[in-house]
Every structure is written in structure tokens, then in C-alpha cells.
Amino acid sequence: MYLRETKRRNRDGSVVSYLALAHNERDPESGTPRARILYNFGRADRVDRAALERLVDSIGRFLGHESASEQADAGSGELPPVVDSRAMGASWVADQLWQRLGISTAIGEAVAGGRVDAELVERVVFAMVANRLSGEPLSKRAGTRWVAERVFIPGLEAMSEDDCYRAMDRFLEVIGEVQRRVFFSVANLLNLQVDLVFFDSTSTYWETDTADQPDPREELDPREDERATDGDEAGEAVEAAVRTWGRSKDHRPDLPQVVIGMAVTREGIPVRVWTFPGDASDQTLLRTVKDDLRDWQLGRVVWVLDRGFTSEQNRRYLQRAGGGYIMGEKLRGASSEAAAALSRQGRYRTVAGNLRVKEVRVDDGAARDRFIVCHNPEAAERDAAVRAAIVARLEAAIEGSDQLPAAERAELAGALRTKPGYNRFLRTTPKGYLRVDRAAVRRDAHYDGKYLLRTSDESLSAGDIAEGYKALYEAERGWRDLKTGIDLRPVFHHKPQRIQAHVQLCWLALLLMRVAEHATSDTWRNLRHELDRLHLVTMATREGHLAQRSELTPGQRDILAALELPTPPRVLDVAATK
Structure with missing residues (x-):
């Protein structure tokens, strides 16, 4: 096998050379050798020399030889200088999950059209999400240098601060469609169980002395006319990111805030995130959340909520259209039904580990609830x-x-x-x-080791209800990761639409984090620590700049295998010297 060069003379007298990979075979009849062409490289003056060099290097590596560039540098007595080195492992894995979960396609198709560059918007949005996952989230201005100098973002060499803000604004315009498409893509890919939806809320504050003036356009709920006939006097919340004073769950009532709601599946995968004015109560924002998910037509959904949502109006609202709920009930509250449930005699039965439950019926009305008394001896x-x-x-x-x-x-x-x-x-x-x-x-x-649950669902057993409520921890864990691992705050934005977009970017980061953790049975912190050891190194050779990744460690190979992701290519870029 050899590289064959053939020449052809044109009518004008010029000579053109052609290259081909050939192999000599002996003719069985005449016994003379004949060349058999295995691959045509085309005209010699137009051949991709970098591709030929890579072919030579790959053959040399198989034979245990040095690459052509290494031999050239060794002959000069100098090693090729390293001109750049940046982390690529965590961003590579995040981008592969981003593509597999259909987030890239959902954003690209949703923002396509008009005067925006859909591909740039998608890449910039991903870069901001990847920065949230990096362990050192930065402002948009600092994030531009992070992309240009410190990390490898596939398909994005650099971005400006204006690119970030334009991408956030365009992203928020289509966030509803993106949320819906991403959820169903993730649910189908991971075979998620969405019969139980866990909902919880929190708040986040700003270091500012003044609250926002609400936009008059946001004071009216477009669904108000539809709900006016409900006969329910409870207020309705409108999704917005108005910073105002309210009951702070971060123990900072002195600072204005917004309220954030999050729904997760029993596996801990965040379904969707909402942003509300800082004085919105848990009881009012739940209405908007249920209606938004109802529009997704998820079918029968049982909501799992903590004790902050246990008003009668909320319970009846959640039962509409065949829905149901599992709620924590205050043991020492003023509910006569809860007091009656705790006073009823009955025998506990063990359902899981040291968890014991007994079921209590308080009334026989048409809208009666089941109470589950749970007891943990430890x-x-x-x-x-x-x-x-x-x-x-x-x-x-x-x-x-x-x-x-x-x-x-x-x-x-x-x-x-x-x-x-x-x-x-x-x-x-x-x-x-x-x-x-x-x-x-x-x-x-009398209350030692007990907690009380209220449910409207008749199909779930007492044990399933108790275990389902314990999984509400996944929503609480999501808040902890959003505020500490992804650094939801501090937020460097003041416009309501930018605040909403920031929260949604953090949601996408949490989604990628949870998918990776679910597949590897490890924390993102540990995964990132191992993946950050993978670097993209750029060297200046005589033939040009060569960008090559470092060798994969056994831990990195295990992560890629668990996530079923391909191995990053060894050489990502070859730029010929001009």
C-alpha cells in the first residue's frame, strides 16, 4: 500500500498531479502487478494536507512511532510551545446532555425567524447555563472572559455582554414553548413518572433599598375572566419578577425579593420553574402553577405539597379536572379534622424500614379526605x-x-x-x-415521631402516600442546589424580564445537573471535580496550531460510560499557519 501520484498534461501544456492511496495486486492470468486504487485524494495542489498529516499520525501511533509534528520538533531539539490550555470536561458533558435532551433543538427552533441569529442565541444560552454549572458562576461581563479564555464551549469561541442580554431577552420570549418541549423530551428519554408532581416555593432577595414599581400590564391576569365564575374568593397570582417586600424564606425581610416556585418529579427532575412578585403567597401562586401544567395535558397528576398549601380553597382547586393532592397537615394547627385524625385509635403497620402508618377517615362527605398518620420510632x-x-x-x-x-x-x-x-x-x-x-x-x-398527611386520592395505598410525601425532599434539595451549587443569588439584573430569564437559566442548569446525577448515582460536585481534569491544549507546531485534549482518566471514562456519551475527539482543531 502506498501513496500514488499520477500526472496529466493539459492542452495548454500545464501538468496536473493527482494523489491516490493504491495497493498493488498481481493479475492471476498475466502474473503482472497492477495498481488498485483504494481512495482518491484528488488534485495534489488542492489536497487537504492537514487530513493527510492526521492520517500519518494515526498510523504512526498504531505502530508506536512519533507523530510527524513531534518528529519535526524533535529534530529541531525543541518541544512545541503550548499557547493555550482550558478546561473542557464539564462543558463537554453538559453540551452532550444539552443536545440529547433536545434543549438545543427546542431553543433553536423556538427563536428561529426574525432578525436574530438562532444558532448564536442557542450557543450563548448554553454558555450561560454551563457557567452556572462550573462551580464559580459569574456575571455576564465576567462570563464573556470565561468563555474566551478559560473554558471550551463547543461552537462558541467568544461572546459579548450584549450577546448575553439579547439572548436572554429572546429566550424569555419563547420560554413557555421551550419549557413544554424540553419537559416532554426529557420525560420520554428518561421514562419519567409524572403521576406525582412535587411542588415547593422559596424566595430570593436583592441588595437594594427600594422595591420595583409593578408594571400596570402585569396587574391583570389574562385568565381572570375565565376564573371569575369559579366562586373562589382566593386571590390569583400572575407570573412576574417584581421585587418587593414579603415573607422572606432566606430570613432577610429587610430586602426586596421575588418568589420562585418549582415542580419536580419523584426522581428529582425539575419540571418547570415559575417567578412571582415578592409578596405572592404560597396559596395564591399555586393556582397559576396548576393551570400552567394543566395546559400541558399531563393526564392524571397528584400534587405533593408541604403544610404551607393546606387551605381548603387550594385543596378543592387541585381536585378539579380529576386531579389530586397529598399534603402535610400541621400537627399543632387549628384544624379540627387533623385533631380528630390524631385522636382516632388504630393499629400502625410497617411499610418501609422503620416507618409505620395508619389510615383514618374523619367524615363521610362527598369531598372527604383520607388522613395518614405516620410514625417513626427513631x-x-x-x-x-x-x-x-x-x-x-x-x-x-x-x-x-x-x-x-x-x-x-x-x-x-x-x-x-x-x-x-x-x-x-x-x-x-x-x-x-x-x-x-x-x-x-x-x-x-403525643406528637413524638409523627407527621400527618391529608390526601384526596383513593387509588394510592397508605404506604405509597407516606413514601411519596417523603420524596418531597427532592424539591427541597433542588432549592439547596439552586442557592448554593448553582448560585441563584446574587443576581446582577434589575429588569423584571432579565430576572425571569436568569431564574430560567438556573432551572436548565439544575435540569442538566439532575440528569447527570440520576444516571451516575453521584453528585455533580464530584462529577465536575473529575471532569475538570480534562483539558484542551493548543500547541504551535511548524504546520500550524494543534488543539488536542488530554488523555481520559479512568474516572472520566466511567462517567461517559454511565451517561452513554461518546468520547471527545482527540484532536478538535487544526489551524494551518498562514
Whole structure:
């Protein structure tokens, strides 16, 4: 086998050479050797020399020889200088998942048309999502340098700050369609179970002294006329990103905020994220969330929510169109139904590990609910130990208070009642003396290790309901990862549409993170730590710049295998010297 060059003379007298990969074979009849063409490279003056060099290098590696560029540099006594090196492992894996889950196609097709470059918008959106996954999320301005100098983003060598803002604005315009297409693509690919949808909300704040003035156009809900006939007096929330004061779940009531809602599947895959004004309550925003997912026609969905959503109006609203719910119920709340459920006698049965449940029916009405009393013996022991410690500290705090003047005793009582743990077990006698409320201690012991669930679903067993509610932890874990791993805050935006777009970018980052964790049974932090060891190194050879990845480690190969992703090509770019 050899490289064959043939020449042909043109009419004008010029000579043209052609290259081909040939192999000599002996003719069985004449016995003379004849050349058999295996591959035509075309005209010699137009041949892709870089492709030939790669072919030579690949053959040399198989034979254990040095590459052509290495031999040339070795002959000069110098190693090829490295002109650039940047991380590529985490961004490569994220981009492969981005393509497989159909996010790239969904964004590209949704933003196509008009005067925007759909491919650029999609790549810039991915770059901002990849930065959220990098472990060091940056502002848009700093992110431009991150793309240009520190990381390899497939298909994007550089971007400007204006590119980021234009991409965010265009992305938000089509976010509804993107969310729907991405969800069904992910659900089909991962075979997700969407019979249970877990919903929770949180808030995030801004370091600013003033709140936003709401846009008059956002004060009206386009579905208001449709809902006006519902006969429900509860307020409706409109999705918007208006920063205002509200009940802060980050314990920063001094700063304006927005409220964010998130729905996840039982596997922890985030279905969708919503952004609401900072003073929107959990009870009102739930209406918009249910209606939005109803438009996706998911079929029968059972909502799993914590105790903050347990109003009667919410429960009945969730039951519309055949829906259902599983809700936590406050043990020490004012609900007479909950008190009746806890007072009913019955025998517990073990359903999983040390979790015991018993089912209680409180009424026989048409809209009756099932109550599931759950009990964990280990948690009961912890609750008893915590209560004993609180009572002991309370006794020590009030010891000798009988000798204090009445005014000082009242001041001590006021200070102790500011602490919820002490306030539960502190009582004041008619004469103003401070005592431990032993009756309250006995009542509290009745709740040790218990939590109460309320459901409208008749098809799920008590054990399935208890296990399903425990999976609400996935939504809470999503908030923790959004705020710490992906760094939802601080947010460097002030316009409402940019705030909404920022939250949606964080949602896509969480989606990629959860898919990777689900497939590898490992945390994204560990995966990123291993993948960041994979670098793209650019060397300056005599033939031009050669961009080559580092060798894969066993850990990186395991990650790619678990995710069923291809191995990154060894050589990603060859730029001939001009």
C-alpha cells in the first residue's frame, strides 16, 4: 500500500498531479502487478494536507512511532510551545446532555425567524447555563472572559455582554414553548413518572433599598375572566419578577425579593420553574402553577405539597379536572379534622424500614379526605430527647425567679417567650410566678415521631402516600442546589424580564445537573471535580496550531460510560499557519 501520484498534461501544456492511496495486486492470468486504487485524494495542489498529516499520525501511533509534528520538533531539539490550555470536561458533558435532551433543538427552533441569529442565541444560552454549572458562576461581563479564555464551549469561541442580554431577552420570549418541549423530551428519554408532581416555593432577595414599581400590564391576569365564575374568593397570582417586600424564606425581610416556585418529579427532575412578585403567597401562586401544567395535558397528576398549601380553597382547586393532592397537615394547627385524625385509635403497620402508618377517615362527605398518620420510632426518640433538653434549660432559666420582683419576673417571662421552644412549655401562674407547663409537655409527647398527611386520592395505598410525601425532599434539595451549587443569588439584573430569564437559566442548569446525577448515582460536585481534569491544549507546531485534549482518566471514562456519551475527539482543531 502506498501513496500514488499520477500526472496529466493539459492542452495548454500545464501538468496536473493527482494523489491516490493504491495497493498493488498481481493479475492471476498475466502474473503482472497492477495498481488498485483504494481512495482518491484528488488534485495534489488542492489536497487537504492537514487530513493527510492526521492520517500519518494515526498510523504512526498504531505502530508506536512519533507523530510527524513531534518528529519535526524533535529534530529541531525543541518541544512545541503550548499557547493555550482550558478546561473542557464539564462543558463537554453538559453540551452532550444539552443536545440529547433536545434543549438545543427546542431553543433553536423556538427563536428561529426574525432578525436574530438562532444558532448564536442557542450557543450563548448554553454558555450561560454551563457557567452556572462550573462551580464559580459569574456575571455576564465576567462570563464573556470565561468563555474566551478559560473554558471550551463547543461552537462558541467568544461572546459579548450584549450577546448575553439579547439572548436572554429572546429566550424569555419563547420560554413557555421551550419549557413544554424540553419537559416532554426529557420525560420520554428518561421514562419519567409524572403521576406525582412535587411542588415547593422559596424566595430570593436583592441588595437594594427600594422595591420595583409593578408594571400596570402585569396587574391583570389574562385568565381572570375565565376564573371569575369559579366562586373562589382566593386571590390569583400572575407570573412576574417584581421585587418587593414579603415573607422572606432566606430570613432577610429587610430586602426586596421575588418568589420562585418549582415542580419536580419523584426522581428529582425539575419540571418547570415559575417567578412571582415578592409578596405572592404560597396559596395564591399555586393556582397559576396548576393551570400552567394543566395546559400541558399531563393526564392524571397528584400534587405533593408541604403544610404551607393546606387551605381548603387550594385543596378543592387541585381536585378539579380529576386531579389530586397529598399534603402535610400541621400537627399543632387549628384544624379540627387533623385533631380528630390524631385522636382516632388504630393499629400502625410497617411499610418501609422503620416507618409505620395508619389510615383514618374523619367524615363521610362527598369531598372527604383520607388522613395518614405516620410514625417513626427513631424520630420519636429524638423528639423526646430534644424536648427533655429544652425543658431542662427552661427549668434552669426560671430557677430562683420566685424571689425576683414582679417587674423583673415579667421581663424574664417576656424574654423567654421570644424563644419558640421555651414558649411552648412556659406558663405563668395567676400570681405571676413562672412554671414549666407539665400538661403542655405531656400533650407535646403525643406528637413524638409523627407527621400527618391529608390526601384526596383513593387509588394510592397508605404506604405509597407516606413514601411519596417523603420524596418531597427532592424539591427541597433542588432549592439547596439552586442557592448554593448553582448560585441563584446574587443576581446582577434589575429588569423584571432579565430576572425571569436568569431564574430560567438556573432551572436548565439544575435540569442538566439532575440528569447527570440520576444516571451516575453521584453528585455533580464530584462529577465536575473529575471532569475538570480534562483539558484542551493548543500547541504551535511548524504546520500550524494543534488543539488536542488530554488523555481520559479512568474516572472520566466511567462517567461517559454511565451517561452513554461518546468520547471527545482527540484532536478538535487544526489551524494551518498562514
